[in-house]
Every structure is written in structure tokens, then in C-alpha cells.
Amino acid sequence: MLIPLIIDDIVSAVSEFAGDVVSLDPVLLQLTIFALLLGGVFALAALGLTMIFGVMDVVNFAHGMLIVAGMYTVYFVTTTVGINPLAALPIAVVALFALGVVISVTAIEPIIEAPEENQFIVTLGISFILLAAVQIFFTPDPRSIVMDLGRYQLFGAQIPKGQAYALAIAIVAMAALWVFLQRTELGTAIRATADNREGAWYVGIDVPNIDHITVGIGSALAGLAGAAIVIFSPFDPFIGESYLVKAFVIVVLGGLGSLPGAFVGGLIVGAIQVFGGFYLPGTTNEIVIFLLFVLLLYLKPTGLFGERRA
Amino acid sequence: MSKDSNPRIGSRRTYLKAIGVGVTAGLAGCTSNDGNDGNGGTDGNGDSGGDGGDGGGGTATGTPGGNTVEEVVIGANHPLSGFLGAAGQAMTNAGKLATMHVNEEGGIESLGGAQLTFVSRDNKGTQEEGGPVEQQLIEEDGAHVVTGCYSSPVTLAATQVAERAGVPHIIDVSVANSILQGRGLNYAYRIQTPASGMAGDYARFMPELARANDVTMDTASIVYLDNAFGQSIRDTLMSALPEQNVEVLEDSAYTFGQESMDTEATRVKQADADAFIFVGYGGGGIRMMQSLQNVDYRPPLLTGTSTPTFTDNDIIKQIGKFANGGFGNNYQFDFNKEQTNKIFADYRREFGRELGVTHAAMTYSVVKVVQAALEEAGSADPEDINETLKTITVEDHPAAMPPIEFQENGENANALSPMFQVQNLEGLVVWPERYAQSEAQF
Numbered sequence: 001m002l003i004p005l006i007i008d009d010i011v012s013a014v015s016e017f018a019g020d021v022v023s024l025d026p027v028l029l030q031l032t033i034f035a036l037l038l039g040g041v042f043a044l045a046a047l048g049l050t051m052i053f054g055v056m057d058v059v060n061f062a063h064g065m066l067i068v069a070g071m072y073t074v075y076f077v078t079t080t081v082g083i084n085p086l087a088a089l090p091i092a093v094v095a096l097f098a099l100g101v102v103i104s105v106t107a108i109e110p111i112i113e114a115p116e117e118n119q120f121i122v123t124l125g126i127s128f129i130l131l132a133a134v135q136i137f138f139t140p141d142p143r144s145i146v147m148d149l150g151r152y153q154l155f156g157a158q159i160p161k162g163q164a165y166a167l168a169i170a171i172v173a174m175a176a177l178w179v180f181l182q183r184t185e186l187g188t189a190i191r192a193t194a195d196n197r198e199g200a201w202y203v204g205i206d207v208p209n210i211d212h213i214t215v216g217i218g219s220a221l222a223g224l225a226g227a228a229i230v231i232f233s234p235f236d237p238f239i240g241e242s243y244l245v246k247a248f249v250i251v252v253l254g255g256l257g258s259l260p261g262a263f264v265g266g267l268i269v270g271a272i273q274v275f276g277g278f279y280l281p282g283t284t285n286e287i288v289i290f291l292l293f294v295l296l297l298y299l300k301p302t303g304l305f306g307e308r309r310a
Numbered sequence: 311m312s313k314d315s316n317p318r319i320g321s322r323r324t325y326l327k328a329i330g331v332g333v334t335a336g337l338a339g340c341t342s343n344d345g346n347d348g349n350g351g352t353d354g355n356g357d358s359g360g361d362g363g364d365g366g367g368g369t370a371t372g373t374p375g376g377n378t379v380e381e382v383v384i385g386a387n388h389p390l391s392g393f394l395g396a397a398g399q400a401m402t403n404a405g406k407l408a409t410m411h412v413n414e415e416g417g418i419e420s421l422g423g424a425q426l427t428f429v430s431r432d433n434k435g436t437q438e439e440g441g442p443v444e445q446q447l448i449e450e451d452g453a454h455v456v457t458g459c460y461s462s463p464v465t466l467a468a469t470q471v472a473e474r475a476g477v478p479h480i481i482d483v484s485v486a487n488s489i490l491q492g493r494g495l496n497y498a499y500r501i502q503t504p505a506s507g508m509a510g511d512y513a514r515f516m517p518e519l520a521r522a523n524d525v526t527m528d529t530a531s532i533v534y535l536d537n538a539f540g541q542s543i544r545d546t547l548m549s550a551l552p553e554q555n556v557e558v559l560e561d562s563a564y565t566f567g568q569e570s571m572d573t574e575a576t577r578v579k580q581a582d583a584d585a586f587i588f589v590g591y592g593g594g595g596i597r598m599m600q601s602l603q604n605v606d607y608r609p610p611l612l613t614g615t616s617t618p619t620f621t622d623n624d625i626i627k628q629i630g631k632f633a634n635g636g637f638g639n640n641y642q643f644d645f646n647k648e649q650t651n652k653i654f655a656d657y658r659r660e661f662g663r664e665l666g667v668t669h670a671a672m673t674y675s676v677v678k679v680v681q682a683a684l685e686e687a688g689s690a691d692p693e694d695i696n697e698t699l700k701t702i703t704v705e706d707h708p709a710a711m712p713p714i715e716f717q718e719n720g721e722n723a724n725a726l727s728p729m730f731q732v733q734n735l736e737g738l739v740v741w742p743e744r745y746a747q748s749e750a751q752f
Contacts, residue, residue: 027580030605034572041569140393142593144628146600160572160604233570234596234628238393242567277573282563283536 006287013279030157031274037163039270041229044170045243046250046262047177048221054257055194055214058108061123064244065130066219070096070226071235072134078145085145085231086165092227093220100219104212112211127240134237144234162232169228173221174263181259190214194257249293255306264304268292379424379690384409384680385453386428386673387443387468389435389460397669398460401482402430403661404670405457407653408677410660418681420688426677429453433464440467448475454690455480455683457676460669462486462539469498478696480679482672485616487542490720497696499716501679501709502641502672503725505616509543509589511727512615512639513550516585519637519729519741520611525752527611529557529583533574533598535590536563543589543616559583564594575601578609585611588619592628595619599629613637621730621737623666634735635751639727642739643671644710645747653708675707679714682706710745 020028049063060066070092077088103126111118149161181187193200193210200207225243229235250269254261269289276285296303386405389398409426417423429451433439440459447453448471456472456479459465465484472479473495481489481500485508490500503511520527530551534540544561551558560581562574575598578586586609588598595617602608612635618625620638643650653674657665679702684690687698704714711726729741731750740750 027576030576031573034570034576038570038572135392135395139396141396141624142596142628144596144600144630148630151604151606158604158606163604229569232600234593234600236593239567239569239593242569246569273570274573277562277564278577283565286565 006284006291009280009284010288013276017275017279026156027278029155031278033154033157033159035271035274036267037160037167037270038274039267040167040170041163041225041266042246042250042270043263043266044166044173044221044228045225046247046254046266047174047259048218048225049244049247050251050254050257050259050262051177051221052215052218053251054259055190056108056112056211058112058119058123059248060215060218061120061244062103062126062130063218063222063247064240064242065127065134066096066100066222066240067226067229067243068134068235068237068240069099069130070223071230071239072138072226072237073223074227074230075138075143075145075235085147085227089169089224089227092223096223096226097216097220099223100216101212103219104215108215109208109211112208131237131240138237140237142234142236145230146234147231149231160232166228166231169224173224174259177217177221178259186213246289249289252293252303253296255303258303258305261303261305379418379421381427382418382421382424382455382680382684382690383427383429383451383453384677385444385447385451385456386430387433387440387447387456387458387464388430389464390430390432392434392436394435394460397667398432398435400665400667401460401669401673402428403657404653404665404673405430405482405677407657407660408674411653411656412677412681418684420685421690424684424690426681428677433459433461433468435461435464437461437463437467440464441471444468444471444479445475448472448477453477454692455680455695457482457673459484462489465489469493469495473497476696477692478699480676480699482676483669486539495720497692499679499699499720499722501675501714501722501725503727504721505539505542506546507721507725508616508639508727509546510550512587512613512729513547513554513556515639515729515741516611516613516615516637517551517554517556519750520585520752523750523752525611527556527584529559529581530585530587531560531562531578531581531583531609532558532587532589533562533564533571533578534588535594536565539616540589547587547589547615556585564590564598566591566594568594568597571598571601572604574598575605575607578602579605579607583609585609585613588614589616590619592618592622592625595625596628599632603632608632611637615639615727618668620732621668623736626732626735626737631735633732636732637729637740637750638732638737639729640668641672641725641727642668642710642730642745643708644745645739646745647708650708671709675704675709675714678707679704710739 045067049060052058052060073092073095074085074088077091078085107122107126111122147162151161152159181191189205189210192205193207197207246269250265251262254265272289273285276288386402388402389395405428409428413425417425431443431447433443447456456477459468460483462484465481466489469479478497483502485505487504487506490498517527532544532547534544548558560577562577564571564574588595614620620636621640626633654665682704683695683698683702686702687694699716707714710728712724715723717723728739728745730737731740733748738748739745740748
């Protein structure tokens with residue numbers, strides 16, 4: 001009974017949307033801007049998750065809490081040292097890289113060859129530990145260090161500067177990661193490990209070391225996402241859950257291990273959330289996101305940009 | 311990243327995706343739970359009835375009636391850790407302070423000066439802990455009366471256990487209508503306004519306040535949290551506002567933990583109603599106010615109900631200047647009573663911090679109700695206390711509401727959630743005039 005209702009809602013929403021397109025309703029530009037801004041942040045949030053999976057075949061369920069750790073790193077530095085949250089961004093990246101390496105060495109590497117269930121349990125365990133630590137040190141209360149940066153105007157539509165900066169950070173981070181993976185020796189080693197771990201061993205690549213660096217980079221990207229989010233959004237210790245869920249949907253949508261897939265997947269999910277939130281009743285947009293997720297698993301299990309591994 | 315020819319990887323990835331769907335769905339469930347920001351006059355909804363854990367029918371440990379009682383135990387089933395920990399701690403502290411005040415004044419006179427003891431245990435804000443914690447308070451700590459539990463699902467479970475044990479449970483804070491309504495409980499009472507009452511108070515007071523100041527409130531838009539709690543508030547508003555000649559032009563839902571509320575803010579801006587009403591927890595409130603600024607829109611009347619957004623000073627500070635002028639409604643201390651000043655001063659002295667959580671008014675009042683019931687009953691037997699609660703009228707309490715009297719279903723007949731306004735980043739009661747700390751500013 002639920003599916004026909006949802007389909008009916010979607011048909012009505014599409015009809016209303018088409019009407020707005022025909023009448024060139026200015027709200028479309030506003031929604032498009034918000035979809036781009038949110039999609040960019042989602043893509044950044046998913047980047048580290050897809051990278052770790054691409055190299056190590058480990059689904060890191062601590063990823064959401066690593067994003068939160070990035071948020072609270074910026075919060076801590078900003079409130080104790082008194083520096084601008086933007087200036088605290090590199091500190092969050094370095095801190096989370098270090099945390100990622102520690103997690104990799106102490107928790108992930110020992111069970112890298114263990115059954116997948118062990119990896120889920122371990123990474124979920126790390127997530128719970130991080131959640132408890134954040135609550136102990138910072139309390140569960142919501143926090144906000146949102147910067148009052150103002151807005152740009154574009155044909156009457158508002159572009160919040162904080163979100164625009166976060167989108168810029170996301171794009172720069174993705175570009176930098178791509179350059180790093182494609183143009184550096186270490187990046188080549190990481191790609192080689194992702195392609196064939198056993199082969200990488202045979203050609204002399206220190207695979208465990210690559211794993212540690214990969215988890216470090218993935219965590220640093222999560223930290224960067226968290227640091228970028230606090231510029232424009234309030235946060236609490238539990239917000240990581242929703243980012244983890246969205247990130248997982250995005251990496252499956254885009255293709256597990258695919259960096260371009262994470263970007264495109266982020267934009268798609270952002271667009272569904274924004275346009276769906278506007279045109280669909282209630283919170284049907286959330287259902288649409290998960291329907292898309294399940295449908296894609298059935299129809300194209302490799303995702304939009306993923307490649308089938310024989 | 312390119313492919314290899316490792317068959318193990320292929321099957322492993324399929325497996326990982328399949329597991330991932332399950333775990334993600336599970337996490338999605340987590341993100342859509344009825345959490346709470348721990349700051350407002352609201353809690354998670356309580357429409358899912360709990361079974362009170364695995365506790366069997368515990369037996370009350372009530373002492374025989376008479377004047378030989380030395381100690382009466384009030385058990386507090388509060389969230390002292392986790393997401394709701396900050397609020398739970400403040401509530402427990404308020405309960406401890408109230409017992410301290412009662413004891414300083416000589417204890418329970420009709421019981422020969424028996425002292426009150428306030429014993430608090432941690433339910434962690436989780437439904438599965440509600441029953442067992444209630445059981446421990448009754449059986450191990452010998453509670454004659456229990457209070458709590460803040461989160462409605464927890465309270466549902468806890469009251470079930472108290473009912474079986476025959477021990478009165480006086481709810482300080484838990485908003486869901488379903489806790490008392492339709493369950494036929496004989497040992498459960500509630501001081502605060504339930505969800506429908508809180509939204510009903512808003513629908514009555516806000517238009518009244520606006521019109522008394524020649525401000526138009528003929529239309530409204532609503533953004534509400536999409537869970538049973540938020541939906542029940544929204545439904546009450548949808549039926550109660552038209553009765554006050556306020557037309558609801560637009561209502562939008564958001565999910566718990568939603569990353570951005572810019573879309574909802576865009577809808578609110580498009581509706582451009584006289585009043586915007588926000589329903590949800592503190593985190594959502596902060597995010598909503600940020601999103602309204604993102605779309606460069608301030609509603610003529612910025613308001614909320616069943617939310618800490620405009621009533622909790624910690625949340626107000628997080629929002630910043632944009633919150634100034636915002637209206638909300640919640641239970642609160644009556645600042646026109648002398649005892650309120652003493653409560654705040656003593657709280658600061660005893661616990662080393664300001665009393666900034668409005669829930670504390672309800673827990674403190676529970677202790678005053680217990681004190682009155684004990685004096686009236688002249689007995690510490692839970693059965694006697696329970697019978698007295700059904701007929702008692704408690705005037706001596708610090709909450710901004712008339713005397714507390716319980717109806718047949720356990721609800722406080724005179725529960726009230728007065729209107730607040732944020733003035734200079736502080737939530738102040740402005741309506742009804744009887745409880746006002748300040749005049750409303752438009």
C-alpha cells in the first residue's frame with residue numbers, strides 16, 4: 001500500500017515541479033543553489049568512506065563519528081585558542097589524519113583479513129567509543145560556531161557564504177585528492193593497492209603502510225568535512241549518524257571506491273533532499289533517497305561509476 | 311579505481327553491500343528515533359508503549375503508616391548520561407534541592423518530622439532501561455514514590471512497572487499524551503502539560519497576546535519534527551488554531567538529525583504567514599533559525615511551541631541575536647514567587663552552576679506535591695499516598711501554574727505552559743500577565 005502512495009506523491013510533485021519550470025518560478029534557482037551546496041557537502045562527507053573502501057574493502061562505520069570528531073576539533077580549537085573556524089580547518093585535518101592512522105594500526109590492520117562481520121563490529125565499536133568520548137568531553141548539547149559571513153545574491157536567490165565556502169572546500173579537496181592519487185608516487189602506490197593488494201605486495205609496496213595512510217587520509221577527509229560543516233551549521237555528537245547514512249547511500253550510488261562517483265552521488269542525494277523536501281509531502285524525500293539506494297543495488301550493483309570486479 | 315580479477319573481492323563486495331544495506335537501514339532507524347536535545351520542554355514521543363523491561367510484579371516497600379517513619383524515599387528515574395544527560399542531571403539536582411529545603415523546614419510534620427530522601431538512578435534516556443531502573447528504585451532503594459523519566463518512551467515503560475508494584479509515579483517531565491491517556495493507570499500522575507495541552511496553550515495564548523498588542527495573527531506556517539511527538543503537536547495546532555481564527559497556510563516536516571533545513575525555510579518564506587511556528591528539539595531549532603537567515607527571511611511573528619528554541623537560554627545563546635523577539639511556550643518557574651529566587655540562589659550554591667533548565671521547575675514541584683501528599687495522608691504507605699494524590703490540591707509549588715490538582719486520568723487539571731519571549735538573549739515569561747516577568751515587545 002505504501003509504494004502506490006509514494007508513487008502518487010512523486011507524480012504530483014513532478015507535475016508541480018513541471019509547472020514551476022514552465023512558469024520560470026524564481027524558487028527553482030534558490031532550490032538549485034541549495035541542492036548544489038548541500039550536495040557538495042554530502043560528496044565531501046562521502047569521499048573518505050569511498051576511499052577507504054576502494055583501497056581496503058573495509059566499510060568504515062566509524063566514518064560518521066570521524067566527521068563529528070572534525071567538528072569538535074574545530075570547536076575546541078576555536079573556543080579555547082579563539083581563532084577563526086576557517087583557520088582551524090588544517091588543524092582538524094592533521095588531527096584526524098593522526099587519529100585515522102592510530103585507528104588503522106590498533107584496530108583495523110589486525111582484523112584486515114578477518115571475516116567482514118569482524119570489521120563491522122570493530123568500526124562500529126570505534127564509533128561508539130568516539131561518541132562516548134565526545135559526550136564526556138563536550139556534553140550532548142547542540143553547539144554552534146556558525147560564522148556570520150552573510151550571503152551572496154544571484155537574481156534574487158540567496159547564496160549563504162558559509163555554505164559556499166564549504167562547497168569550495170569540497171571541490172578543492174576532491175581536486176587535491178585526485179591530483180595526489182594520479183600524480184604522486186604515494187598516490188600511485190595507493191591506487192596499485194586498491195587495484196590488486198596481492199600484486200602490490202609482489203612489486204614491493206608496503207601494503208600495511210599504505211592501509212594506514214589510506215585510513216589516515218580517509219579520516220582527514222572526514223575531519224575536513226566536519227570542519228567545513230561547522231562553518232554554516234550547528235552540530236551535536238549525534239549528527240554523525242545521518243552523515244554516515246547519507247555517505248553510505250552516496251558511495252553505493254556513485255560506485256564503491258569511485259571518487260567521481262562520490263561527487264555525482266552527493267549531488268544527486270543533495271538534489272533529492274532539497275527538491276524532494278520542497279515538492280513532496282512530509283519527509284517522503286527521505287524515503288525516495290532510500291528507494292533509490294535499494295533500486296540501484298538491484299539494477300546496477302556496481303553503482304553509477306563503479307566497475308564490476310570479476 | 312580500476313578492477314582486478316580477484317574472485318574473492320567480487321563476492322566480498324556483494325556481501326559488503328548487502329550487509330551495508332542492513333546496517334545503513336538500522337542506522338537510519340537510529341537517526342529517525344525520537345531523540346531529544348535535552349533542553350526543551352519536550353521529549354521523545356511516547357507512542358510506542360514499553361513493556362517496562364523484564365521486571366516482574368515488584369512489590370512496594372512502603373512502610374506502615376503512622377508517625378514512626380524516619381525516612382521517605384522519592385526515587386528519580388532520570389537520564390543522567392547520554393544524549394539527555396544534561397537535562398536529567400539538572401532535574402535530579404532540582405529534586406535533591408527540593409528535598410533539602412523540605413528537610414531544612416523540619417521534614418514531614420505529620421510523620422513526626424520524617425526526612426525526605428531523593429534517590430536518583432540513570433535510565434540513560436533509553437526505553438529498555440526505564441522498567442529495570444524503576445524496579446531498582448522501588449525494590450532496592452525502597453522508593454515510596456517515583457518521578458521521571460523525561461523521555462516519553464522511557465516513562466511508558468517505567469509507569470508500567472510502578473503500576474504493577476502499586477507505587478505512585480508522578481511524572482515531572484514527559485510530554486506524550488499516550489502515557490496517561492487511554493492506559494487506565496491508577497498510580498500515574500503528571501504535573502506538566504501533555505503534548506496536546508502545550509500546543510493548545512500556544513494556540514490560545516499566542517493569538518491572544520498578539521491581538522492584545524494590536525499585532526495581526528491571522529495566518530501561520532508550521533515546521534514540525536516528523537515523529538509521533540511532532541505530528542501530535544502539529545495535529546493539535548491544525549485543529550486548535552482555526553478555532554482562534556488563525557489559518558494554517560503551510561506545514562512542513564523535517565527529520566531528526568536532518569543536515570540542513572534550507573528547503574523548509576524556503577517554503578516558510580514563500581508562505582509568508584503572519585506567524586511562523588517551529589515544533590522540534592533544540593538542535594533542529596538552531597538549524598531552523600540558521601536556515602531562515604540563509605534565505606534572508608524573518609517572519610513577522612517568530613514563534614515555536616513544544617520546543618526549547620525560544621525558552622532555553624543555552625539554545626537561545628547558540629542561535630544568537632536572531633532569536634531576540636521570538637516567542638515560545640513551556641512550563642517554567644513562577645518568578646513572582648519568593649521561593650523561586652531562593653531556589654535559584656541555592657541551586658547555584660549547591661551545584662556550582664546556574665539553574666538554566668526549565669524542567670527543574672517540574673521536578674522541584676513533584677517533591678512539593680509529595681510533601682503535601684505525605685502531610686495530608688499522614689502515612690508513607692504508597693497506597694495511602696496514591697489515594698491522597700487523587701484528591702489533593704497543592705498550592706505551595708514554584709511552577710508558573712495554578713494549584714496542582716490531578717484529574718481521574720492522572721493529568722494535572724491546571725497544567726500550564728505560559729508564553730516566553732526572547733529579550734536580550736534570555737527567555738522571559740510574558741503571558742499570561744499573572745506569571746509575566748516582562749512585557750512582550752513587538
